[in-house]
Amino acid sequence: MNSHPSHKRRPRRGAALLFFATLALSGPLAAQEAPSLLGFAAPNAARQLDAEARLDAMVDPANLESWMRRMTEKPFFVGSPHNYDNAMWVADQFRSWGYQVEIAEYEILFPTPKIRHVEMIAPESYVATLEEPVLSQDGTSGVDGQLPTYNAYSADGDVTAELVYVNQGIPRDYEELERRGIDVRGKIVIARYGGSWRGIKPKVAYEHGAIGAIIYSDPRDDGYFQGDAYPDGPYRAEFGVQRGAVQDMPLYPGDPLTPGVGATADAERMTPEESPTVMKIPVLPLSWGDALPLLKALEGPVAPASWRGALPITYHIGPGPTQVRIHLEFNWDLETAYNVIATLPGEEYPDEWVIRGNHRDGWAMGAADPISGHVPMMEEARAIGELAKAGIRPKRTIIFASWDAEEPGLIGSTEWVEHHAAELSEKTVAYINTDGSGRGFLGMGGSHTLESFINEVARSVEDPQTGVSVWERLHAAQSVGGGREPGDKSDIKISPLGSGSDYTPFLQHMGIASLNLGFGGESGGGSYHSQYDSFDHFTRFGDPGFQYGAALAKVTARTTLRLANADVLPFQFSPLVSNIKTYRDEVMALLEEKRNEISRTNALVASNAYVLAADPTQTYVPPPSEEEVPFINFAPIQNAITRLEQSARAYDKAYAAAFAEHAKMTGSEYAAMMTPDHRTALGRVNAALVATERSMTREAGLPRRPWFRHQIYAPGFYTGYGVKTLPGVREAIEEGDWAQASEQAEHIAATLEGLARAIDSATGMLGG
Amino acid sequence: MNSHPSHKRRPRRGAALLFFATLALSGPLAAQEAPSLLGFAAPNAARQLDAEARLDAMVDPANLESWMRRMTEKPFFVGSPHNYDNAMWVADQFRSWGYQVEIAEYEILFPTPKIRHVEMIAPESYVATLEEPVLSQDGTSGVDGQLPTYNAYSADGDVTAELVYVNQGIPRDYEELERRGIDVRGKIVIARYGGSWRGIKPKVAYEHGAIGAIIYSDPRDDGYFQGDAYPDGPYRAEFGVQRGAVQDMPLYPGDPLTPGVGATADAERMTPEESPTVMKIPVLPLSWGDALPLLKALEGPVAPASWRGALPITYHIGPGPTQVRIHLEFNWDLETAYNVIATLPGEEYPDEWVIRGNHRDGWAMGAADPISGHVPMMEEARAIGELAKAGIRPKRTIIFASWDAEEPGLIGSTEWVEHHAAELSEKTVAYINTDGSGRGFLGMGGSHTLESFINEVARSVEDPQTGVSVWERLHAAQSVGGGREPGDKSDIKISPLGSGSDYTPFLQHMGIASLNLGFGGESGGGSYHSQYDSFDHFTRFGDPGFQYGAALAKVTARTTLRLANADVLPFQFSPLVSNIKTYRDEVMALLEEKRNEISRTNALVASNAYVLAADPTQTYVPPPSEEEVPFINFAPIQNAITRLEQSARAYDKAYAAAFAEHAKMTGSEYAAMMTPDHRTALGRVNAALVATERSMTREAGLPRRPWFRHQIYAPGFYTGYGVKTLPGVREAIEEGDWAQASEQAEHIAATLEGLARAIDSATGMLGG
DSSP, X not given: OOOOTTSOOOOOOTTOOOHHHHHHHHOOOOSSOOOOOTXXXXXXXXXXXXXXXXXXXXXXXXXXXXXXXXXXXXOOOTTOHHHXXXXXXXXXXXXXXXXXXXXXXXXXXXXXXXXXXXXXEEXXXXXXXXXXXXXXXXXXXXXXXXXXXXXXXOOOEXXXXXXXXXXXXXXXXXXXXXXXXXXXXXXXXEEXXXXXXXXHHHHHHHHTTOSEEEEEOOHHHHSTTTSOBTTTSSBXXXXXXXXXXXXXXXXXXXXXXXXXXXXXXXXXXXXXXXXXXXXXXXXXXXXHXXXXXXXXXXXXXXXXXXXXXSSSSOOXXXXXXXXXXXXXXXXXXXXXXXXXXXXXXXXXXXXXEEEEEEEOOOSSSOIIIIIHXXXXXXXXXXXXXHXXXXXXXXXEEEEEEEESSOTTTSHHHHHHHHHTHXXXXXXXXXXXXXXXXXXXXXXXXXXXXXXXXXXXHHTTSBOTTTSSBXXXXXXXXXXXXXXXXXXXXXXXXXXXXXXXXXXXXXXXXXXXXXXXXXXXXXXXXXXXXXXXXXXXHXXXXXXXXXXXHHHHHHHHHHHXXXXXXXSSXXXXXXXXXXXXXXXXXXXXXXXXXXXXXXXXXXXXXXXXXXXXXXOTTSOOOOOOXXXXXXXXXXXXXXXXXXXXXXXXXXXXXXXXXXXXSXXXXXXXXXXXXXXXXXXXXXXXXXXHHHHHHHTTBOXXXXXXXXXXXXXXXXXXXXXXSSEEESHHHHHHHHTTOHHHHHHHHHHHHHHHHHHHHHHHHHHHHHTO | OOOOTTSOOOOOOTTOOOHXXXXXXXXXXOSSOOOOOTTOOHHHHHHHHHHHHHHHHHOOHHHHHHHHHHHTSSOXXXXXXXXXXXXXXXXXXXXXXXXXXXXXXXXXXXXXXXXXXXXXXXXXXEEOOOOOOOOTTSTTTTOTTOOOSOEETOOOEEEEEEEEEOTTOSHHHHHHHHHTTOOOTTOEEEEESOSSOTTHHHHHHHHTTOSEEXXXXXXXXXXXXXXXXTTTSSBOOTTOOOOEEOSOTTTOOSOTTSTTSOOOTTOOOOOTTTOTTSOSSOEEEEOHHHHHHHHHTOOSSBOOGGGOOXXXXXXXXXXXXXXXXXXXXXXXXXEEEEEEEEEEOOSSEEEEEEEEEEEOOOSSSOIIIIIXXXXXXXXXXXXXXXXXHTTOOXXXXXXXXXXXXXXXXXXXXXXXXXXTHHHHHHHEEEEEEEOSOOSEEEEEEEOGGGHHHHHHHHTTSBOTTTSSBHHHHHHHHHHHHTSSOTTOOSOOXXXXXXXXXXXXXXXXXXXXXXXEEEEEESOOOSOTTSTTOSHHHIIIXXXXXXXXXXXXXXXXXXXXXXXXXXXXXXXXXHHHHHHHHHHHHHHHHHHHHHHHHHHHHHHHHHTTHHHHHSOTTSOOOXXXXXXXXXXXXXXXXXXXXXXXXXXXXHXXXXXHHHHHSGGGOOHHHHHHHOOHHHHHHHHHHHHHHHHHHHTTBOTTOBTTBTTOOBSSEEEOTTTTTSEEESHHHHHHHXXXXXXXXXXXXXXXXXXXXXXXXXXXXXXHHHTO
């Protein structure tokens, strides 16, 4: 508990029911100090810690192993028999643990390949194999019923053109191409994976006029350059392919045909042709084994050093002489997605929901992605269910969600969230997400209002390899990495969330405070979205013995249970403001960088330096002069942040005062004091706290993409997964749209003012 | 001419003969302002510029081409028939151009291979080919009489051991090995080229207990990763090998048997076993084609990312299971080195020498290295000879040196310098070096006293590709590269010199102001020290049409002639002081970095963070705690620099005053004024200027290596070529020898005080 004993309790102000003030007055001092836990009255903290100790003892890695083995014995992509079978089996498990279970079904667009053909027709002939070989060392490789390697939501098409190597195929790569006088109009591009979410690559290629796209896995990024290739080691081998969706998720995720509404059987639907998120050109992923002949035959300029991968060739850009034909056709069918929704109703506040989710569908054998995260969630649910059976029931309702159709575009979660938007907005306290998880260090991403909270959780779970807490181990890694001073034991900053897993509809569409948790850093590899993401691979290289899976269950169980049981929800605003100040500084610095960069470019153009410095034997097109960057009025944001700091400090003070004096109450004293009125008052405080994250959204959403409403966090329009903080203004500056930057700065200022009011409201109810 | 018209001439002070003051008083004002040229009285400047215009017209790229073809038709390493033949032919050429020519012969240790055998004996068998294939596209590949691929001054030996990959084999790589618990004692190491001069690699391997070393050319560094391999492009192909010497040159260069004295026939000699610069372990270079099977078979930890090259393998460190046998035996014979020394005596100051050199020996076909620099020097000499025949003779003596035996260790130049040390010290004004040269941008390295001078030269020569000056083109490249503001037209800083070519004995042993010049940046490739460094390679990829060779001749001819003809030698001290201040700042910052780094390391050790952050499934040895870094007294250096700044300013003022008033004299007025007394006075000024570079040396030399006497510039003890400025104190700090750092700081301070006195002396004579 973040109590500040030196702070005296302030006199009441206004009519707010001062729950903790009342409570504090009613309790005498106990003999010794009780354990402290953020948001918990002292007697409840002791009970919570006791429950956690019982829970830890229940977590059994052997369950994780047997469940993973069962779930990954056959492919389980959307629409596959084993996916349905897993859903029913997971539902049964939850039922057996005491949960109320519902299967939430949605009818979603899920294209699967009919024709896949990639062929080099010049200067030599090569037909891509498009197959992942069977390996004797991998028990499920070659198992029946696999989905072939493809990019879901590619367009149908049969195109033939010269090939151009575009590096990662992101906007700055096309600037490099322009400097070399290379145009991709009418061409097919080949991009390596990396640098952005994969769907960005064909989108940007299409924006530049390309008629087809290939995405391949360069061994530099996840193959032999990184470590031994499978089956000798965990990295991607010659013919391993990364499948994956390429619908334009930064516009909106979920079913491409039903934006903003649940894809129920009777929902109104666009056609695939009408959907703005379905790709407009054919695109297919290749292994490096299939890409090598195409790349090797390219001529034209040598690619810049940072573009070169680890294939044993000189990387040329082209265009040509490599000519490629891509022929793709898909079944544009609807498939049913099955979300398993398991509910444990809260004893005290059944209408306050803590939602905990992990997706269940995988592209192929899906051991790491997603089952390595799904089975710890099941173990967590089992343990929480056992506690409930033993009478330790949560105060708030806990909902476990086993999402379907995450892989094609966060569809299961998004449709459920869109379907139940009003109720979720009213009731959801927080959403806790996991996805694939491995061995190593705890990754903590999420809403900065939960930064202190999740740090406290991480300090309380033991790392299986070292015996210190998982927080301490992460701290050690950051210290050695230079990210912090060894002696600085203040909270670790958590990462703001972009996209890439099922928190997106909760956080960025709904404004529900979210966390995304998982272990990694010592389980690297190149099995991602290939058929080699298998039980055999994961148990050799991912998390042998499932020790980190067990640790994850302990971390997330604490997270879920503490959120479900806290007296005052453990939201804290000073860390939020501190992070927002950092983002503000970044955005302001970005504008200055743009100004300096453009001013410098213009000076270099004016002095002819680009031309003089270039090698005249190579084609070189100097960058154009650009309009000088105007100044933008950041004062409203600055003023809003000043106010926000005051609000956060006031909340801290009210919180400290409220918790200061009851720290030494006994459980029975606490119980005696807890009247229905107190409960109601507490409910109001918590409702006000929940409303703070909602206040960070804007109904109109972000420019170009109204589905994304959060004003602090969004996935980048040109990164796809990578987060953009203060996205409205940041992306406008990045793209040089100064008018939009100005307008968005005003919206952000207004949002921050609203956030300050929302915090003030919680403070007032708590007794500010 | 750097005149400052606003400076009024000061009254005389003391007894110094005020040459220019006298001169200025005797001349009336002329009608219009004369051209300005650093160190030239105005009438002489005009004459000099006229001579340069005539010289430019004489330079003919066709000469360069025909001479290169002739010189590179057969191999011309030390002791080869064609090297002798080239020497005699070059001598004849110089004679035909009007030079007095002498062949300076030295008897030097030059080992050549008798036995070369490298074999992998486990886990598989592979015998290295050690051969560079004949290519039909390369007319001299496979020509008779080649020296096999080897590292000269390797030890004899027949060793068999497990192999360890040590990256570049420099000290920090061994720290990485220590972290992984890997010891090379009793092992054979394999290092890739790069990161240091090659001789450092076996030296450091030996210091760590290795019993043999292989150095190979990774395609990442100069092979297909960089661009198309030969013969498709200029880069190193599968079986191209970099030959080269590995004697311990940072100790002393030149003949390993006669340190400090000329290796004349009757010189006293050590045996090779006694020589401290002959390597103590066997070492051989390999092509990547020969290295690949050895590296591919290595196991053990995966190499850190920065260690990985571009071979299509996972780079492992070992040790083993690769076991290698290296068997090497050499003829330890003396060979004769033939320096061609061509002299054009000065008309006015025959005992003031401007020396201009380029080496003539090559490892194989040597087109780029060294003939691409040698033939422009010849064209320069021819043109200067033609001018002399036409009556435009230099005031000072010009000596052209065609050095032999540079490749085995700067031997021809070093022996000549050691042999004639006393006379050179007395008479040499400056040394101007070139070596291999290509296409692109002018590289300017040298004594900072000549920084203003060489900038002025570079501003006056036209770039053949763009028509602007070579200075302007370099400036454009630096602007685009971010190194300077486009509008900043102040002088470009020249690079301090380490080692790697024949300036080393002049600059670092003798304290003779030196320059090293050449073009490059657009003629990259991987032919270095292979048989593919051929006429065919150079004329396709190096400098097609020899346009840059011609430009180099114009640059160096100006440099030589201006130094030979200047009234006052064009040394300037303010740029020197500015650079010394930078080096002082760097050295002081380095100590602080060391302090912070060690303090941080100790904190991480104390908190156990290294152990907690490490992957427990991998061997990891945390770094040890170290003694905290003491503070070092830099005040004497600071004070000396303060004094030095005053001295430089005083010289600037005296120089400006001296040149201010005669700017408008006519040639005849100037000639009338130039009495024998004036000449003598001028000689004294110039002798004082020459003495300034000598004052930067210290008789005792640097720690561990007394041969290196310069206190501002030295090649690094562990870089070999790479420069260390203020080397005494910098290397002591780098290596953590705090007592030595303190002591060396005092020596540097004393040297800088002496330099200030030397400048003051020149200022006094000039009329300060």
